[in-house]
Amino acid sequence: MSSQASQASQASPTFAKAVYDLASIALNELEQAHLDGSVSRTPVNQTHYLNAWVTKAIKTQRFAHCVAAVLLVWQQQGRSLGKHAQLKQTFENIVRIYGSFLSEQGSLAKVYxxxxxxxxxxxxxxxxxxxxxxxxxxxxxxxxxxxxxxxxxxxxxxxxxxxxxxxxxxxxxxxxxxxxxxxxxxxxxxxxxxxxxxxxxxxxxxxxxxxxxxxxxxxxxxxxxx
CATH class of the missing domain: 3.30.70 (Alpha-Beta Plaits)
Incomplete structure (x- = not known):
């Protein structure tokens, strides 16, 4: 397991940090699969890859317990909706939006x-x-x-x-x-x-x-x- 994945598998202080790590790793590993030629950049192949990726993450208990429930939701969406589950878009939104809220140390600012x-x-x-x-x-x-x-x-x-x-x-x-x-x-x-x-x-x-x-x-x- 990569050092990045190892860090994500540890208990995170917040759901935000844990789900941000998860989505970042999923997208990074999808991109690596594109670069090594094992997955083409078509929406169908990307969907198959991410659906399988989510199932493997559940089976291996790769990530913090606080994201276990959302992984199960994504697995069900992938099985029932196929490409319409839009997991890649979901992960991109998580990285973009949660990334704007998290500090470099992974903490969240107070709400006033x-x-x-x-x-x-x-x-x-x-x-x-x-x-x-x-x-x-x-x-x-x-x-x-x-x-x-x-x-x-x-x-x-x-x-x-x-x-x-x-x-x-x-x-x-x-x-x-x-x-x-x-x-x-x-x-x-x-x-x-x-x-x-x-x-x-x-x-x-x-x-x-x-x-x-x-x-x-x-x-x-x-x-x-x-």
Whole structure:
């Protein structure tokens, strides 16, 4: 095993670092297979290679345990969707997006209230309805008059922000109905990652739940723009 692969097989401090290492190694080894002539650069052959690569990574337990679940998802997608699983594109997105969040040491920067406020301001400017004064402790309905809407629990928000340092210290749920692709893009512009819990049913009727984690340190794969 290469030294790069050996490093990735060790337990990583964050899911972000582990999945970034995994995707980087997959793409590097695919490129090496192109260079040595064992795999052509056609989408079909690339797909076959990466599907087999994922299965081998699972069988050999090559990577950190925190990425085991997403490897199984990719394996199932490869088997059921074939070339439409788009694993190469997924790995490229992981390298590009997670790579922009990780430092050279593999750590993640803290998330501050100013970033969240800037996201909310951008949403308001593009016509979203922002409902930030609710207490969400049970199933409820919030009327946004047909507008794209974001709802957060006021109490959860207050607990999630450190009172002096003004940084995010607990996961913050955002209940979303509307143009999720736009939301993801605007969040990325503020150096925020969104993690989907559900895209429809949640505590707020007709809204999906997405979470912003402290330091963007979500335990599973973040949402990427289409």
């Amino acid at each position: 209230e100013t970033q969240i406020d800037a996201l909310f301001d951008q949403l308001a400017e593009t016509g979203w309805s922002l409902i930030t004064d609710s207490v969400i402790d049970r199933k409820m309905k919030r009327n946004s008059a047909g507008m794209d809407s974001l709802v957060i629990c006021r109490q959860q928000y207050e607990r999630a922000i450190h009172p002096e340092e003004k940084r995010l210290i607990r996961p913050l749920s955002c209940y979303i109905r509307g143009n999720v692709e736009q939301l993801i893009s605007l969040a990325l512009a503020e150096n925020l990652l969104l993690f989907k819990v559900t895209d429809y049913k949640s505590k707020v009727k007709y809204h999906g739940e997405y979470i912003i984690y402290p330091s963007n340190n979500g335990p599973f794969l973040a949402q990427f723009p289409a």
